[in-house]
Amino acid sequence: MTAEVVTPYATRVLAANPGPMTLDGTNTWILRAPESSRAVVVDPGPMLEEHLRAVLEAVAPATVDLVLLTHGHFDHSEGAAWFAAQANCPVRSVDPAFRIPTDHAHGLAEGDVIGADGLRIEVLPTPGHTMDSVCFWLPDDGSLLTxxxxxxxxxxxxxxxxxxxxxxxxxLESLRAFANSPAGVERLLPGHGPVIEDPGAVLSFYLNHRRERLAQVREAVAHGHKTAEAVVAHVYADVDPILWPAAERSVRAQLDYLNG
Structure with a gap:
């Protein structure tokens, strides 16, 4: 759980929670302008005290101004309350359930700009994976946290x-347009897995993949596979069955989309 300096503004601490859904583990991001003594921590991760203390150690001697959550899934948010108590800082998220203090008036919305001693973070709502999902754009760094x-x-x-x-x-369409705009998106800093150095190409791949899967689901339904379980067994036959429960969630979303 050593800290890895990825850019002049972003340092990663990898949580020890690897798995089929979390890949190598959850990436906790420490954001700080060069030479600054104030930081923002994105997605403290699961309630693994060793990991959370490693994040605190990586921040020191700087102070944590704020914790931000990209969304509320526990592998990103579970340790947020403990971490915020140790760092004596608030937590901001789209979902009020994760905000600290609990009556915090400031959630996360489109157009919000968060600053911390030379650090500028712009909030880009990106609902879909979950409806509370957001991305964070660092214009001075060319990095987009996804x-x-x-x-x-x-x-x-x-x-x-x-x-x-x-x-x-x-x-995804909005992110691809943003990545291909003059904004200067150089890389994506994801919640799991390695840094993405070709944002536009990866976002195009994501869109094409989703459309291909949707066509496959539509074809499966036309051939009589009516339930999510049946569609998964048909469409995801070449995928490790350990991933089928996750695939079923996506298929249910696709079926809702087709029936909408």
């Missing part, structure tokens, strides 16, 4: 019923 909206390896799940395919496709 949470689980885009992973560093493979593709993400539309986490039905918390997520929905229509908004997810719209979010």
């Amino acid at each position: 949470g689980d909206t885009v992973l560093g390896r493979g593709t993400s799940v539309v986490a039905h019923p918390d997520g929905a395919l229509g908004p997810y496709l719209e979010s």
Whole structure:
């Protein structure tokens, strides 16, 4: 759990929670402007005290101004309350359930700008993986933190019923347009997996993959596979069955989209 300096503004501490859905583990991101003594921590991760203390040690001697959550899944958020108590800082998230203090008036919304001693973070809502998903843009660094909206390896799940395919496709389209704009997106810093150095190409792949899967689901239904379980067995026959429960969530989202 050593800290890895990825860019002048972003340091990663990898949580020891590897698995089929978390890949190598959850990436906790420490954001700080060069030479600054104030930091923002994104996605403290699961409630693994050794990991959370490693994040605190990586921040020191700087102080943590704020914790941000890309979304509420426990592998990103479970340790947030403990970490915030140790760092004596608030937590901001789209979902009020994770905000600290609990009556915190400031969630995360489009157009929000968060600053910390030379660090500028812009909030980009990206619902779909979950409806509370957001990305964080660092314009001075060229980095976009994507949470689980885009992973560093493979593709993400539309986490039905918390997520929905229509908004997810719209979010991917928006992110691709942003990545291909003059904004200067140099890399994606995902919630799991390695850094992505070709954002536009990966986002195009994500969109094409989703559309191909949707066509496969539509064809499966036309051939009589009516339930999510039956569609998964048909469409994901070449995928490790350990991933079928996650695939079923995406298929349920696809079926809702087709029936909508």
